[in-house]
Structure formats: C-alpha cells, structure tokens
Amino acid sequence: MPKDKRMQATAPPSPPPEAGQERFILRLYVAGTTPQSMRAILNARKFCEEHLDGRYQLEVIDIYQRPTLARDEQIVAAPTLVRHLPLPLRKLVGDLSDFERVLIGLDLLAPRRAQSVERSTK
Amino acid sequence: MSKTRGHRQSHPGALTKSPTGIQGLDDITDGGLPQGRPTLVSGQAGSGKTLLAIEFLVRGALGFKEPGVIMAFEETGEELVQNVASLGFDLPDLIARNLVLIDYIQVEHNEAGETGEFNLEGLFVRLGYAIDSIGAKRVVLDSLETLFAGLTNTTILRAELRRLFCWLKSKGVTAIITAERGDGTLTRHGIEEYISDCVILLDHRVNNQFATRRLRIVKYRGSAHGADEYPFLIGDRGLSVLPMTSLGLTHTASAERVLSGVPGLDAMLGGKGYYRGSSILVSGSAGSGKTSLAAHLADAACRRGERCLMFLFEESPSQLIRNMRSIGIDLEPWVKKERMLFQAVRPTLCGLEMHLVTMRKLTEEFKPSVVVIDPVTNLHAGGTMTEARSLVTRLIDYFKTRQITAFLTSLTAGGCDEESSEAGISSLMDTWLLVREFETNGERNRVLYVLKSRGMAHSKQVREFRLTSSGIDLADAYIGPGGVLTGTARIQQEARDASEASMFQREFDCRKRELDCKRQALAAQMDALRLEFASTEAERERIGAEEMERKETRVHDRAAIAQARHSDSVARGETEEMEMSLAHAQR
Numbered sequence: 001m002p003k004d005k006r007m008q009a010t011a012p013p014s015p016p017p018e019a020g021q022e023r024f025i026l027r028l029y030v031a032g033t034t035p036q037s038m039r040a041i042l043n044a045r046k047f048c049e050e051h052l053d054g055r056y057q058l059e060v061i062d063i064y065q066r067p068t069l070a071r072d073e074q075i076v077a078a079p080t081l082v083r084h085l086p087l088p089l090r091k092l093v094g095d096l097s098d099f100e101r102v103l104i105g106l107d108l109l110a111p112r113r114a115q116s117v118e119r120s121t122k
Numbered sequence: 123m124s125k126t127r128g129h130r131q132s133h134p135g136a137l138t139k140s141p142t143g144i145q146g147l148d149d150i151t152d153g154g155l156p157q158g159r160p161t162l163v164s165g166q167a168g169s170g171k172t173l174l175a176i177e178f179l180v181r182g183a184l185g186f187k188e189p190g191v192i193m194a195f196e197e198t199g200e201e202l203v204q205n206v207a208s209l210g211f212d213l214p215d216l217i218a219r220n221l222v223l224i225d226y227i228q229v230e231h232n233e234a235g236e237t238g239e240f241n242l243e244g245l246f247v248r249l250g251y252a253i254d255s256i257g258a259k260r261v262v263l264d265s266l267e268t269l270f271a272g273l274t275n276t277t278i279l280r281a282e283l284r285r286l287f288c289w290l291k292s293k294g295v296t297a298i299i300t301a302e303r304g305d306g307t308l309t310r311h312g313i314e315e316y317i318s319d320c321v322i323l324l325d326h327r328v329n330n331q332f333a334t335r336r337l338r339i340v341k342y343r344g345s346a347h348g349a350d351e352y353p354f355l356i357g358d359r360g361l362s363v364l365p366m367t368s369l370g371l372t373h374t375a376s377a378e379r380v381l382s383g384v385p386g387l388d389a390m391l392g393g394k395g396y397y398r399g400s401s402i403l404v405s406g407s408a409g410s411g412k413t414s415l416a417a418h419l420a421d422a423a424c425r426r427g428e429r430c431l432m433f434l435f436e437e438s439p440s441q442l443i444r445n446m447r448s449i450g451i452d453l454e455p456w457v458k459k460e461r462m463l464f465q466a467v468r469p470t471l472c473g474l475e476m477h478l479v480t481m482r483k484l485t486e487e488f489k490p491s492v493v494v495i496d497p498v499t500n501l502h503a504g505g506t507m508t509e510a511r512s513l514v515t516r517l518i519d520y521f522k523t524r525q526i527t528a529f530l531t532s533l534t535a536g537g538c539d540e541e542s543s544e545a546g547i548s549s550l551m552d553t554w555l556l557v558r559e560f561e562t563n564g565e566r567n568r569v570l571y572v573l574k575s576r577g578m579a580h581s582k583q584v585r586e587f588r589l590t591s592s593g594i595d596l597a598d599a600y601i602g603p604g605g606v607l608t609g610t611a612r613i614q615q616e617a618r619d620a621s622e623a624s625m626f627q628r629e630f631d632c633r634k635r636e637l638d639c640k641r642q643a644l645a646a647q648m649d650a651l652r653l654e655f656a657s658t659e660a661e662r663e664r665i666g667a668e669e670m671e672r673k674e675t676r677v678h679d680r681a682a683i684a685q686a687r688h689s690d691s692v693a694r695g696e697t698e699e700m701e702m703s704l705a706h707a708q709r
Contacts, residue, residue, distance in 0.1 A: 031243030043238070063244060067251035074228045075244035077273065081237070091230055093273065094237035101237045 143181025386596025
C-alpha cells in the first residue's frame, strides 16, 4: 500500500503485542480539508490514543488526491475509517465523534455491553 | 421509428433529448431522455430496470458516440457483463474501447451505524473520476437505493442524494437512476422527490398466468410524451417498446390486386382478387375450410414467386402440408425453395407481447408479401380479449405499413353469430369473408359469402363452398322458392329439376310424333285424292276424244253420202253444222 500521499500519519513506537492485544492498522479516508475532515482526523487520533495506545497505525488518505484508491477500497462515504488489521476488514462511516460506536465497530466492545455503558453514562 | 426524432429541433430552446436507441422508447418519449438531466426508472424486482439502463448506455456508446459509466450497487462488473451478454451486448469490448466503464459500489451494512456525520464524497469522487476518465456523457446508477441499506442516517443520506442529482446536472451527464418500486410510492425510499424531470415506470404483470412487461412514462417535464402503458419485451437484442400504433393511419394503399388462388372467389371479388397490402379476415366455425382458403392464397403467392409466412397456432407444418395435399395443394416444394416459412407454436407458449415480437422479427427477416395467421382467435388464449385485440390492431397496422397482405382466419365458436363475435377486429379488416355452415336434411354444408370488401365491387351472392380433391370449388348455390339449397339438397333439387325437364321432353316428343303421324296420314290421303283426280281427268279426256272421233266419223260418213248423192247445198249446210259441233266438242 503506497503511503506517499498521506496527509497526516501517526505511527507511535509500538510495544510487542500482548496476548489478545492485536496491532491495529487503520486508514482514515477523508474528502479534502473540510471541517468535517479535520474533525474526523482529530477524533481518530484521540480515539487511538485513548483505546489503542501503542498498538495502532493510523493513516489518513484524501480521496480527492487518490480517487482510484477510493474505488479500490470501496469507499462510498467520507469520512470512512477502515480497519485493515486485525481481520476481518471493518468500515466505519462518520466523523468518529461517537466513540462507543467506534468501539463497537472495531469489535472492542460488544453491543450489549455498549448498551449498559450507555445507560450507566446517562 | 426515426420519424419523431426531428421533433425536438422544431422549437428553438426546447429541451434537448438524448436518444436511447431503444426500439420504440424514443417514439413515445418524443426523441429520448432529457439531455443532461437524471431520469428515474422505477419498477419491481425483475422488471427490467437494469437492462433498460444498460441498453441506454450501450446504444449511446455504439450509436451516438456517447461513452457511459455504470455505477453498479447491486451486481459486480463481471455479473453485469454476463447478464447482458444474453442480449448481445459485448461489454468487455466496450470497456476495452473506453466507451463503457463499470464501477461496482459495495455498500456494507454496519450494525453499529455511523460514528458521526458523513457525506457521500466517496461516491462523488469515484463517479467524477469515472466520468472524466472516459469522457462519459451518460451515467447509470443501479440502484441507488441500496445506499439506504448500508447507511442508517437517512437525513444525511437524503440531503446527499439531493446534492448528487444537482451535481449530476452540473456535470451535464444524462443519467438513469433505477429504484425499486415501493408500496404505493414510485420508489421504496421516495427518491422520486429529487428526480422530477423524467420518471419511467416499469411493470411486470401476470394476467392469466402470462407475464407481460409494461412501460409507462409517469412524467416528463418540458416534453410531450405518450401517456399510455406500453408493452415491452426483453428479446435477444435488447428491449423493444411496442407503441400501439406507431405511425397512425398513414400507410399508402396499393391498387395492385392479389389473386386469392380460388378462381370462384376472385370472380366474387370483382374478378381480380384481394388488394395487395390489405387485411383479409375469414370467419367460420371449426372445419369450415378457413385454412384451405389460406393455403390457396399462400400457394398462389408462391407461384407468383413471392414469399409467404404462415403462423400456425393449431397445426404443425407437416400436418398442414399433409392436409393441404388432400385438396390438391402441395406446399412442400415452396418450403424447400424458401418461399414459404411456417412458424408453428402453441398460443400458450408465451405471452401475447412475445408473440407480437416474434411475428415482427420473423416478418422483418423473411420479408414475405403474404402473411397468414391461422387462427388469429387462438391468440386470445395467451391473454385477455382486450390485449389480443390490441395485439391484432398493432399487427395489422404493422403489416399495412409494410404492404404485406395479411390473411387472418377466425374461429367462431359453435352457436355464436359469426358476424357479431368478430366485431372487435372485423372493423379493421378490408375484406371479410364468411364461411357459414348449414345443417339441413341431416347434413352440413358450407356456403361462402363476401361480407365486405373495401374499395371493390364484390358479389353479394352466396356461393356453395366445396372442398374437392383439386381445391376449393365455389358453386352457385341453388336459390329457389324453398330458400337456399346446398349439398345433397341442392343435388336432389337439381336431379328433380332434371327429371322434370326430361319428362316434359318425353311428352313433347310423343305429341310431336302423334302429330307427325297425322300429318303423314293426311299427306297420304292427299296423294290418293290427287291420283283419283288425275285418273278421273284422264278418263274424262278419253271420253271427250272418243266423242269427237265418233262425230268426225259421222261427218265424214255424211259427207261421203252427200257426195255420193251430189247434193251441194244440202251437203254444204250440213258440213258447216258438223264443223261447228266438232269445234264445240274439242273445246
């Protein structure tokens, strides 16, 4: 996967993965430097630092720059966060402002527990 | 078909149209889809939305040099290629020539929903890139509503779709957007609200177990369009929409005549037969000889070197050939010489529209001058009465525009009045022959008469219709004081007439002979009388002569005596007296 057109990339030094703590390879597809795109990028970074500290690789791609990649990666909406690893592939549509949904979408939180969390936070 | 295309140039500033190239669709849309605007094609599953859309692209690429992009949401590129290959569309070739580009858009359902706000820029970017990379003028989105399955935030989605259609317009591409038909709405997710320029509805209805596809233009802003439901077909060359009457009543009428193959019938039709390009209907009950009349016409056409196409809905070709041999018509050589073509199918094989298209296709390929449909009434089995009627109307219209003489046979159910049961199509016919059967004296006999024949002096006589081993024979029916007599009754009557005539003859002969005898007898009598008369006369002459002789002798004697006495005076006086009496006797 070429990385030359990366807009912003955060790849902190990763410690050896613990048991059950796989390494996450994420790509965030955004469309231009709109406020929505910026919000998504900030949210992604914040989420990764909070929940995937040290075991992630995040790449931000502007589909305006690489329209063929949007086709190859089946991107329809923007922003879209794609989890390439661990498998299976996951796609999360939206600006990532709802962390619970991101957790569920990345299989870090079971939907049922998410409900209880939702209740407890309320 | 190209006639209406000139229309859109007639008003400057009027809507420009993008011809679809789909048979018939450009006629009813008056030139095609609105150029540079999106058109919604809605219909149930399997109604042919995708095929219509792809044919629009393929025809555009091939016929109008307008490359096209397919954004496929439901099928992958490979699947699409396979699906349309059956219609003869070679998508891989078009893709290789940069005339068509397929982008498969996979929309995944995410249980968790969206993590926040989003837009459809991914779709915009891909579509924009695809359009620019081949210079596309046409776009198909099939089917956009799949997005509703993958994205839960419909508020954003709807706003984005609205933006998409505006964006498509600004791009100047002519687009087809397909959508599934909803319950009571045109589309399941109500996207017709955003596309209001042109909406086409496809329908796939099942009537009497026969499916018929129909197309209707629900709206077309800024353009005249046909408002009816038009049947359409998906054939092996794509879609064809079949306008009820594509050209109106503008066909030219030929004054040329076509012999019917039955001399007696030709004589009834002014001596010259049917008009070329006219439509002829023969009504009659089962077994009345309708097919035989048709075979005569077919045979006559083939003899002239023309071609004849026969659609059979009751018999197989070989059965027909065998049966027609029994009346002295051999059609097989014409089949071998490719002047005759049979198309024999069960009317229930397919829906009516499919029949129509098959008929049209075969007619266009074979180019016959005579077409026979035997019997046209069987088509009713493939649909409702109204549909069958509309089919026949369109068929006749079609044949007339191509100057093809159409011969249709119509089976009338037993007990029905032949004249009223055909009211639906008989008014379209130029010549209507009726074969009627009479049951009298324990037998059925056929009579034929010309009910109508437009534009010619035709006989109003009823003729007896006989099938002989040398073809159809039309005999003058016996019309006497007891009504019309046919068959055995006619033969009996004729025999009776003949015997009466011979009796008269005999009587006459007899009387003549009697008179002859009398005349001869009289003549004989006359001869006898004449002989008697002659002999009487001869007798009388003989007596006269004897008398004179006797008198002369006496005079001589007297003279001799007088001389002997020497008495002059006495002798002179006596001599004069003697001479006078002698002259009297001689007279």
